[in-house]
Amino acid sequence: MTRWPQLEQFLRTDPRDVGCEQATAVLHVYVDLVLAGEQPDLELPGLPEHLRACGPCNDDFEGLLAAARDGRLGDAAPPPPIEIHTGPRDELRHLFEEAEDSPEQLAAYIDDGVVLVASGEGGAIGHLQLVDGEIKNMAVVPSRRGEGIGRRLIEAAIDLARSDGRSVLAVATAAADIGNLRFYQRVGFRMRSVERDAFTPATGYPPDLVSDGIPLRDRVWLELDL
Numbered sequence: 274m275t276r277w278p279q280l281e282q283f284l285r286t287d288p289r290d291v292g293c294e295q296a297t298a299v300l301h302v303y304v305d306l307v308l309a310g311e312q313p314d315l316e317l318p319g320l321p322e323h324l325r326a327c328g329p330c331n332d333d334f335e336g337l338l339a340a341a342r343d344g345r346l347g348d349a350a351p352p353p354p355i356e357i358h359t360g361p362r363d364e365l366r367h368l369f370e371e372a373e374d375s376p377e378q379l380a381a382y383i384d385d386g387v388v389l390v391a392s393g394e395g396g397a398i399g400h401l402q403l404v405d406g407e408i409k410n411m412a413v414v415p416s417r418r419g420e421g422i423g424r425r426l427i428e429a430a431i432d433l434a435r436s437d438g439r440s441v442l443a444v445a446t447a448a449a450d451i452g453n454l455r456f457y458q459r460v461g462f463r464m465r466s467v468e469r470d471a472f473t474p475a476t477g478y479p480p481d482l483v484s485d486g487i488p489l490r491d492r493v494w495l496e497l498d499l
């Protein structure tokens with residue numbers, strides 16, 4: 274055994290190695306077989322030996338496999354369309370409630386402004402309510418979070434606010450909600466101010482609310498320059 278694994282690999286070239294050209298030609302088939310849980314080594318003899326011996330081809334294989342696993346290849350579903358909601362707001366109440374703990378507050382603003390909706394097969398899968406340059410309420414159904422739908426709703430809101438001649442988009446969220454603070458900053462918002470004791474029974478919120486283990490008390494205002 275030498276101290277250089279690559280030299281060792283070269284000296285012990287496997288006679289079954291098919292070579293780069295042949296490996297590249299069938300790499301996508303090999304990836305499909307791996308993903309289908311079949312036995313690619315039996316179907317494509319010589320290819321595993323080549324991937325073990327050839328770093329660049331193995332990198333291609335790993336990259337192709339990762340892309341296929343997270344749906345970046347051709348059969349990935351198209352992003353859900355985003356449109357202005359024209360029906361009754363009550364149709365979207367379940368989404369509004371994902372982002373609002375106070376029934377009183379929700380009743381006071383649910384019919385305000387414009388609502389953008391992302392639609393999936395079963396209907397609305399995400400929404401964003403824009404009221405006078407403020408994102409008043411937004412949510413994505415739990416089963417579709419983390420796919421970029423929230424980011425696309427924000428992008429659509431930016432376009433809408435710009436076309437209304439606004440120069441700033443504002444949003445408020447709980448200081449305790451670390452996930453939301455991350456989400457809004459990842460899409461470009463910056464902190465503007467903190468409003469203490471915004472979420473209390475006096476303002477219509479249940480007592481002792483907690484988010485991420487932090488008592489839900491203060492509201493953070495964020496802004497994005499358009």
Ligand SMILES: CC(C)(COP(=O)(O)OP(=O)(O)OC[C@H]1O[C@@H](n2cnc3c(N)ncnc32)[C@H](O)[C@@H]1OP(=O)(O)O)[C@@H](O)C(=O)NCCC(=O)NCCS
Pocket residue numbers: 371372410411412413414417418419420421422423424425445446447451452453455456457459460
């Ligand atoms: C906030 C919410 C709308 C985000 O929608 P989403 O479709 O899941 O967001 P995206 O997939 O577009 O995420 C965009 C970025 O924000 C991040 N992000 C989104 N939600 C996050 C969370 N809860 N915690 C940490 N990061 C989060 C994503 O990881 C992504 O960052 P990345 O580019 O580094 O991967 C969604 O989590 C939700 O409906 N939450 C419950 C309702 C709510 O609290 N609404 C906000 C009221 S102010």
